[in-house]
Amino acid sequence: MSQDTVNAKTTIEAAGRISRSALPSRLFAIAKHGFSILLTFVGLTAITFIIGRVMPADPVLAIVGDRASNEVYEAMRLQLGLDKPLIQQYLIYLSNILQGDFGTSIMTTRPVLDDIIRFFPATLELATIATIFGVFLGIPMGVLAAVNQGRLIDHVIRIIGLFGYSVPIFWLGMVALLIFYAGLGWLPGPGRIAVYYDGIVEARSGIILLDSALQGEWEIFWNALHHLVLPASMLATFALAYIARMTRSFMLDQLNQEYILTARVKGLSEGAVIWRHAFRNVLVQLITIIGLTYASLLEGSVLTETIFAWPGIGQYITTSLFNADMNAVIGGTVVVGICFVGVNVLSDILYRIVDPRSHD
Amino acid sequence: MTDQPTETGLKEWLLSDTPQSVAQARCQRLYLAWLSFSANPIAMLGLTIIVVLVGMAAAAPLLTGGDGTEQALANRLQPPSIAHWFGTDELGRDIYDRIVWGARITLYIVGLVAIIVVPIGLLVGTVAGYVGGWVDIILMRVTDIFLAFPRLILALAFVAVLGPGLENAVLAIALTTWSPFARISRAETLTIRNAEHILAARVQGASTARIIVHHVTPLCLSSVIVRLTLDMAGIILVAAGLGFLGLGAQPPLPEWGAMISTGRQYMLDQWWVATIPGLAILIVSMGFNLLGDGLRDVLDPRSGGTS
Numbered sequence: 001m002s003q004d005t006v007n008a009k010t011t012i013e014a015a016g017r018i019s020r021s022a023l024p025s026r027l028f029a030i031a032k033h034g035f036s037i038l039l040t041f042v043g044l045t046a047i048t049f050i051i052g053r054v055m056p057a058d059p060v061l062a063i064v065g066d067r068a069s070n071e072v073y074e075a076m077r078l079q080l081g082l083d084k085p086l087i088q089q090y091l092i093y094l095s096n097i098l099q100g101d102f103g104t105s106i107m108t109t110r111p112v113l114d115d116i117i118r119f120f121p122a123t124l125e126l127a128t129i130a131t132i133f134g135v136f137l138g139i140p141m142g143v144l145a146a147v148n149q150g151r152l153i154d155h156v157i158r159i160i161g162l163f164g165y166s167v168p169i170f171w172l173g174m175v176a177l178l179i180f181y182a183g184l185g186w187l188p189g190p191g192r193i194a195v196y197y198d199g200i201v202e203a204r205s206g207i208i209l210l211d212s213a214l215q216g217e218w219e220i221f222w223n224a225l226h227h228l229v230l231p232a233s234m235l236a237t238f239a240l241a242y243i244a245r246m247t248r249s250f251m252l253d254q255l256n257q258e259y260i261l262t263a264r265v266k267g268l269s270e271g272a273v274i275w276r277h278a279f280r281n282v283l284v285q286l287i288t289i290i291g292l293t294y295a296s297l298l299e300g301s302v303l304t305e306t307i308f309a310w311p312g313i314g315q316y317i318t319t320s321l322f323n324a325d326m327n328a329v330i331g332g333t334v335v336v337g338i339c340f341v342g343v344n345v346l347s348d349i350l351y352r353i354v355d356p357r358s359h360d
Numbered sequence: 361m362t363d364q365p366t367e368t369g370l371k372e373w374l375l376s377d378t379p380q381s382v383a384q385a386r387c388q389r390l391y392l393a394w395l396s397f398s399a400n401p402i403a404m405l406g407l408t409i410i411v412v413l414v415g416m417a418a419a420a421p422l423l424t425g426g427d428g429t430e431q432a433l434a435n436r437l438q439p440p441s442i443a444h445w446f447g448t449d450e451l452g453r454d455i456y457d458r459i460v461w462g463a464r465i466t467l468y469i470v471g472l473v474a475i476i477v478v479p480i481g482l483l484v485g486t487v488a489g490y491v492g493g494w495v496d497i498i499l500m501r502v503t504d505i506f507l508a509f510p511r512l513i514l515a516l517a518f519v520a521v522l523g524p525g526l527e528n529a530v531l532a533i534a535l536t537t538w539s540p541f542a543r544i545s546r547a548e549t550l551t552i553r554n555a556e557h558i559l560a561a562r563v564q565g566a567s568t569a570r571i572i573v574h575h576v577t578p579l580c581l582s583s584v585i586v587r588l589t590l591d592m593a594g595i596i597l598v599a600a601g602l603g604f605l606g607l608g609a610q611p612p613l614p615e616w617g618a619m620i621s622t623g624r625q626y627m628l629d630q631w632w633v634a635t636i637p638g639l640a641i642l643i644v645s646m647g648f649n650l651l652g653d654g655l656r657d658v659l660d661p662r663s664g665g666t667s
Contacts, residue, residue: 051518162649302516
């Protein structure tokens with residue numbers, strides 16, 4: 001017993017020494033991290049700048065049309081700042097973005113940012129529910145597969161996972177609508193909510209589930225939830241496949257470690273070994289994976305939104321695209337890109353906080 | 361029976377512990393890889409699917425009555441039958457014919473993306489890893505930016521500017537796909553850049569370019585090929601998605617994603633028009649995923665088949 005306490009004491013002291021000496025290097029790491037995020041943002045905007053301003057043969061013509069007079073053309077050219085050097089144009093573009101100015105949408109005649117704020121909650125709602133589906137189905141599947149490695153259930157889960165990776169999501173959505181909406185009539189069709197409920201709930205957050213629940217409109221809440229089931233399950237197929245695969249591989253790593261053997265030798269039940277010992281270590285690693293999934297679903301909902309007539313950011317980008325509304329397309333792309341990077345950064349930070357091993 | 365001795369002779373030649381020549385050693389390595397690959401039923405299933413796809417694409421004129429674009433309006437929207445295995449679409453075109461010809465388009469997209477992406481990824485990755493220093497930092501920052509960007513959205517934005525069409529879709533997909541290959545080749549290069557055979561080549565006076573092309577790149581290939589096979593499914597899905605949105609191959613080309621898009625209007629009453637091309641996409645991308653999984657187990661022993 002005394003041996004143990006001595007050991008514990010030296011360990012604590014050692015840990016203290018490490019954290020004190022590691023402080024400047026941690027600050028340095030944070031600064032480095034921040035710098036790389038900043039660079040990613042600059043690169044992201046540079047790419048969209050190139051797509052929107054440099055690649056089109058004549059951005060002025062795209063806006064004014066080929067019947068515009070020379071004066072109108074010239075005025076628009078000056079207004080866009082195309083007479084300035086490219087690098088200066090980029091800096092203007094960057095400062096506009098930082099002020100939330102993405103230009104005006106030709107289609108809706110409103111500022112692009114206003115449009116995005118209106119359309120984004122629908123995507124957020126869809127991606128969030130899909131991620132929840134993916135997490136609550138994918139993690140148990142991955143654990144089950146790892147525990148039964150090489151047995152039939154492992155192969156079945158592997159095939160399900162490969163299906164999730166391989167299926168064209170827009171097609172799966174159509175087939176699901178055919179079966180569950182047109183055929184069996186179990187679930188409602190496309191859209192976020194039944195037409196007769198439209199506009200009853202005051203849009204505070206724009207997330208219908210939240211708004212209706214806060215205002216006590218439970219009938220509308222259930223209706224919206226029913227509408228969410230199909231599109232969210234479609235979107236969740238990929239999340240589920242990815243999370244299950246990663247959980248399995250992380251679990252296998254842990255189950256082969258010696259501390260698991262020790263736990264078994266101590267006579268712990270198999271359930272305790274798997275969930276209390278192995279899984280707790282896996283959970284930390286899964287934070288990054290779940291973050292990645294969430295970010296990719298925010299983006300991946302483009303095709304699902306098209307099938308289910310879901311008024312989200314993906315549908316906004318595609319309809320703008322068909323109306324040659326470049327400001328809206330580029331604005332939407334930048335916002336989705338920022339969310340994508342942002343969620344990844346957040347999950348990375350969360351991982352660093354939760355996992356003590358990443359501190360040194 | 362007469363074949364028996366030569367066959368065992370070949371097997372012995374392939375499995376002998378003391379190869380007599382470089383060629384024999386190479387054949388042996390391939391044979392051993394093939395043995396462990398063919399013992400994996402899932403990987404073999406994937407390989408079979410891809411071989412059938414390639415066969416279908418190559419033999420399309422023999423397998424079909426036309427080129428999949430002849431219209432027969434009297435025959436429109438016929439259900440699957442003996443004359444039309446998968447039924448006909450809204451212009452009376454045979455869906456089986458279009459699926460077979462569509463295999464060519466799928467392979468064309470996948471092949472073209474691979475041809476663009478692999479050399480770029482290898483070049484960026486090996487140069488960054490081997491030269492190091494500022495070159496490494498700059499190249500990897502650019503790679504990370506492309507990695508950080510959501511893929512389908514970026515492809516959408518590119519196609520929006522370039523205009524819809526098969527070649528532009530390929531270009532857009534390639535621009536959003538090369539970055540992981542650069543990351544992988546850089547990682548491989550870092551592990552081998554100080555290996556003895558590289559040092560030996562440097563001492564012999566080989567130029568940096570020669571070392572990168574002749575000594576570093578071949579060693580990066582196996583990881584790149586595994587990644588490429590696994591990425592194929594993703595490439596097919598993005599291409600199909602672009603086609604579905606009307607931004608990829610243009611009508612009357614029998615591109616599977618575009619076929620689903622036109623079939624969408626007839627989904628309720630003529631389910632086969634959209635369902636069959638979707639199944640084709642699912643089977644092919646599943647095939648590439650199965651094959652990639654198997655290849656990874658064979659070529660990349662470090663993964664140990666656990667992930």
